[in-house]
Amino acid sequence: MTAAQADLQAEILEMRKGLRIDRPETADGAALWRIAKDSGELDLNSSYSYLLWCRDFAGTSAVARAEPDGRPVGFVTAYLRPDHPRTLLVWQVAVDASHRGRGLAAQLLDALTARVRAEHGVTRIETTITPGNTASERLFTSYARRHGADVEREVLFETSQFPDGPHNPEVLYRIGPLSV
Incomplete structure (x- = not known):
């Protein structure tokens, strides 16, 4: 780890009092589903998928927890691309309405990518x-x-490719190489 990466990791760990970032657990699946549902922006997956995500992709995902109860208030779900294992695909980022506007999504993303x-x-x-x-x-x-x-940036999936009705295109953002 470089000095710049260590500085970034220390900054991430100095979160607002009362919050901590760690790996999701299966028990967090319902809360992540609710946060995604309440976001108003994300495509909502089945509640089952959030349970599986917390079980199978916890190592490449992150959850922000409110202290002292550990209640999830934000998350990032991601996975390593099978054909490109040095590429982390970020699936969803969401923050509970009570914690939005404070930079928590950026802190989650930075903490997760530093760990991965x-x-x-x-x-x-x-x-x-x-x-x-x-x-x-x-x-x-x-x-x-x-x-x-x-x-x-490039369009990854066109509107016409979605079988379940009108859907905006999905634009792929490729970010890299990462230096810090």
Whole structure:
């Protein structure tokens, strides 16, 4: 780990009093589903998928917990791309309404990528964002700036590819290489 990475990790750990970031547990699945549902922006997956995600992808995901009860108030779900294991695909980022506007999504994303970079040597992240999702666009472009990385964008899935009715296209954001 470089000195810059250590500084970033120390900064992440100095979260607002009363919050901590760690790995999700299966018991968190229902809370993550609720936070995603209440976000108003995310495609809501089945509650079952959030339970599985917390079980099978806890190592590449993160949850913010309120202290002292450990209640989840935000999360990032992600996975390593099977064909590109140094690329972390960020699936969803959501923060409970009571904790929005305080930079928690950025802290979650930074903490998760610091951990996954140290454990798996990740050099790039990817995510998809629908046009007009300004909060996500800002989150990921500011992430790229903080980490000295370029951002490439291209449409990954066109509207016509979604079988379940009207859906905006999904624009792939490729961020990397990560320097900090």
